[in-house]
Every structure is written in structure tokens, then in C-alpha cells.
Amino acid sequence: MIQNPLVGAANKAMADMVRYAAEFGLTPSARTRVAGMSDAGPNPFAEFDELFG
16 A cells, blocks of 8 residues: 555655644643743733633
8 A cells, every 4th residue: 555645745744744733832741941031120921821721
């Protein structure tokens, strides 16, 4: 049997998305490495935290 070329493309796209998610701090392990904004002053988006949890 021969693998459909779309399967390889889908697997590569999925691997790319996982790599991008880790780069932008969207995975649980990457979130631990993201620096906090404790000294950045008031959060301009604080009102949205109340609205969207």
C-alpha cells in the first residue's frame, strides 16, 4: 500500500502547530517558563478577565 500524500502533509502541519504552541506559551509546560508581568504596572486587560474568566 502507498500512503496518501495528504496524510504526510497533515502530520507535518500538526507537528508545526505543536511547536508553535510551545513557542507562544500555549502548552502547560511552556506556561511555566513564561515570565509574569508583576512589575509591568496595571494590566490594561484586567476588565476582560472578569468577563471571560
